[in-house]
Amino acid sequence: MTRSEPNLRIPGPTTLPPSVREAGGRQMINHRGSEFKELLGRLQVGMKPYFGTTSDIAILSCAGTGGLEAAIVNTLSPGDRVLAVSIGAFGDRFAKIAEAYGANVERMSAEWGWAAAPDEVRERLSGGDVQAVLLTHNETSTGVMNPIPEIAAAIRATAPDALILVDTVSSLGAVPFDMDGWGIDVVATASQKAWMAAPGLAMVAASARGWAAMETAKMPRFYLDLRRHRNAMVDGETPWTPAIAVAFQVDEGLRLMNEEGQAGVFARHVACAAATQAGLQALGFDLYADASHRSRTVTAAHIPEGLDWKAFNADLKREGLVVAGGQARLAGKVFRVGHLGSVSVDEIVDAIETLEAVSMKRGRPVEPGAAGSAARRAAAEAALQPA
Numbered sequence: 001m002t003r004s005e006p007n008l009r010i011p012g013p014t015t016l017p018p019s020v021r022e023a024g025g026r027q028m029i030n031h032r033g034s035e036f037k038e039l040l041g042r043l044q045v046g047m048k049p050y051f052g053t054t055s056d057i058a059i060l061s062c063a064g065t066g067g068l069e070a071a072i073v074n075t076l077s078p079g080d081r082v083l084a085v086s087i088g089a090f091g092d093r094f095a096k097i098a099e100a101y102g103a104n105v106e107r108m109s110a111e112w113g114w115a116a117a118p119d120e121v122r123e124r125l126s127g128g129d130v131q132a133v134l135l136t137h138n139e140t141s142t143g144v145m146n147p148i149p150e151i152a153a154a155i156r157a158t159a160p161d162a163l164i165l166v167d168t169v170s171s172l173g174a175v176p177f178d179m180d181g182w183g184i185d186v187v188a189t190a191s192q193k194a195w196m197a198a199p200g201l202a203m204v205a206a207s208a209r210g211w212a213a214m215e216t217a218k219m220p221r222f223y224l225d226l227r228r229h230r231n232a233m234v235d236g237e238t239p240w241t242p243a244i245a246v247a248f249q250v251d252e253g254l255r256l257m258n259e260e261g262q263a264g265v266f267a268r269h270v271a272c273a274a275a276t277q278a279g280l281q282a283l284g285f286d287l288y289a290d291a292s293h294r295s296r297t298v299t300a301a302h303i304p305e306g307l308d309w310k311a312f313n314a315d316l317k318r319e320g321l322v323v324a325g326g327q328a329r330l331a332g333k334v335f336r337v338g339h340l341g342s343v344s345v346d347e348i349v350d351a352i353e354t355l356e357a358v359s360m361k362r363g364r365p366v367e368p369g370a371a372g373s374a375a376r377r378a379a380a381e382a383a384l385q386p387a
């Protein structure tokens with residue numbers, strides 16, 4: 001970040017490192033040639049450790065929502081019973097996609113701000129033959145991260161044959177995930193989140209059980225048919241013309257992540273999350289998410305009563321800080337600070353200091369300098385915690 005540019009602190013699209021920007025401006029290549037084949041191979045090798053899988057990853061040219069749609073239409077048939085576990089706006093969207101294609105969706109909705117309870121999932125599944133469970137790893141609308149290993153274990157114990165489809169759009173690449181170890185069947189993420197690239201690619205991986213389900217699934221599909229993607233991958237291609245510029249960027253993003261090391265990437269996200277949470281609290285903002293399941297990639301805070309958010313946010317923008325507002329029922333109630341992808345503790349402290357300056361201007365009681373110090377302290381303490 002340079003100060004001539006805004007500090008883009010929304011939960012994706014995230015800021016692009018200079019070399020990623022340059023990568024996106026490269027000359028085009030033949031997407032049916034050896035250079036693209038090598039690129040696709042590097043994306044596979046680079047991403048698999050973040051997915052926690054040895055399965056191939058389909059690279060789709062679409063938004064993250066397309067990845068979620070691919071997860072559904074490839075594995076399910078109209079009329080299939082689906083348990084949609086929703087903890088916010090994106091969980092609701094996942095359920096809506098399944099409904100749009102004719103699944104028989106039962107919803108299990110947690111109170112917003114809270115994670116899903118594994119015991120409740122177990123209870124909801126005990127009644128019968130659910131074909132699939134939809135989960136959100138990181139609920140970007142509320143800043144809550146679900147305990148996927150515990151929920152997946154509850155599903156496996158109660159409904160061993162149910163497919164587990166997980167939206168990891170705003171988490172994968174930033175926090176540990178073990179698709180194979182946790183028994184997850186389909187995982188979908190998107191380039192504009194932790195992968196430090198522009199929007200345009202969704203990356204989707206499926207387990208052996210997931211691939212088997214695709215052979216019998218009857219929901220209509222063509223562009224998002226993962227079997228076509230798998231067949232094309234054998235030749236180092238995608239079935240349709242891919243978003244090559246974004247693929248260049250993800251390739252460069254992965255090179256940077258590789259340079260930092262996976263443990264370093266995860267630790268940086270822990271530190272930035274801790275700094276954001278501590279800084280906001282020191283400024284008197286109450287955090288929205290339950291403390292035991294706060295997200296490591298986005299933090300939501302209540303807009304205090306009496307604060308003119310529109311005017312406050314306009315001041316933030318003038319000072320070069322871009323944060324996100326609330327979604328759906330949280331519009332006007334919370335604001336969100338993204339801390340994923342190419343993000344540093346310095347950028348978080350910068351954001352906190354801007355929030356402090358605007359708070360002071362708007363007459364909110366803050367102690368000058370305290371929030372920035374609290375943010376730095378929290379980041380340093382987080383760095384001392386075991387991973």
Ligand SMILES: Cc1ncc(COP(=O)(O)O)c(C=O)c1O
Binds near residue numbers: 063065066090139169
């Ligand atoms: C958890 C989650 N799921 C799905 C999406 C949808 O992604 P897209 O906007 O790329 O379709 C988002 C986007 O913010 C998200 O955060």
